[in-house]
Amino acid sequence: xxxxxxxxxxxVGRVVPKNAFDEYTNTKQKKLFTDCIQRISWTHKLSADxxxxxxxxxxxxxxxxxxxxxxxxxxKILDIINxxxxxxxxxxxxxxxxxxxxxxxxxxHPTNDDIAVIDWTFTSDWFNKDDNSYExxxxxxxxxxxxxxxxxxxxxxxxxxxxxxxxxxxxxxVDRLKKEISxxxxxxxxxxxxxxxxxxxxxLRQAEKLLxxxxxx
Numbered sequence: 001x002x003x004x005x006x007x008x009x010x011x012v013g014r015v016v017p018k019n020a021f022d023e024y025t026n027t028k029q030k031k032l033f034t035d036c037i038q039r040i041s042w043t044h045k046l047s048a049d050x051x052x053x054x055x056x057x058x059x060x061x062x063x064x065x066x067x068x069x070x071x072x073x074x075x076k077i078l079d080i081i082n083x084x085x086x087x088x089x090x091x092x093x094x095x096x097x098x099x100x101x102x103x104x105x106x107x108x109h110p111t112n113d114d115i116a117v118i119d120w121t122f123t124s125d126w127f128n129k130d131d132n133s134y135e136x137x138x139x140x141x142x143x144x145x146x147x148x149x150x151x152x153x154x155x156x157x158x159x160x161x162x163x164x165x166x167x168x169x170x171x172x173x174v175d176r177l178k179k180e181i182s183x184x185x186x187x188x189x190x191x192x193x194x195x196x197x198x199x200x201x202x203x204l205r206q207a208e209k210l211l212x213x214x215x216x217x
Contacts, residue, residue: 002043003092003099003129004063004136010050016040016064024084029076036074038067040081043092046142054141060087061146063136068095075121078102083116088146090136099129103149105168120168122153170214177211 002011018033018040025033044063048055062085068074078091082104091102102123109115124134137148147164151157159167184204191197 003065003132004044004134006044006046006063006136007051007138010044010046010063012042012045014042016042021080021084024080029080032074032077036068036070036072036077038069039065041065041067046136046138046145048142051138051142053138053145056141056143058088058142058146061136061142062087062089064089064091066091066093068093071095071098071126075102075123078104078121079118082106082118082121086113086116090149094129097129098126099132100124100126101134101149101153103146103153105146105150105164120171122150122171124153174211174214177207177214181207181211 018037021033022030041064042062043065046053046061046063047059064081066074066078074093078093081091082089083106086108088106089103093100093102100123102121104121105119106116107119109117127133134149134152136145138145139148143164147167148160150164150167151160154167154171159170162170181204184200184207188197188200188204191200
């Protein structure tokens, strides 16, 4: 099944051996690959040659299908693959009739061209694989194609008016504030001093207000 209905000329159809990433993994991570992954397939390649679109910052987009042995969180595995392969990758992760999509904005490591640095990962929820509503729209440029999918995965189409850099900063700030709010709530529950609780609650309200402002903008 071609879950994105991409042109035939983009098709690759090649199995990627799990041990291809051995040099990027430790013993524990190798076990994750073995325990969680049934098969990794390189299904499509989007490039100037295969889709006749201009490329600026993003030269190629690869599409990988990852079939699982069990329904589990494999973000750490996807991170390893993302860091090992310099091109942007769209992952279709599938298990027992369900699927989710994940992709990461990344850039090459400044001192090591063999490793990519992940800026942010965009991921959908699980859904019935026959009801996929996400699309890879081959319009404009490869940069525009990637940004459009990232916007779809945020669930906020209004972000389409922003640059990918702005979207990344937005998502990173939301994540930072959510972590800060969680830490403040934990600190409040542990605190035994009234004055400390008051100060922490003020910081909590400020963080929640800022988060609400970002999410509603």
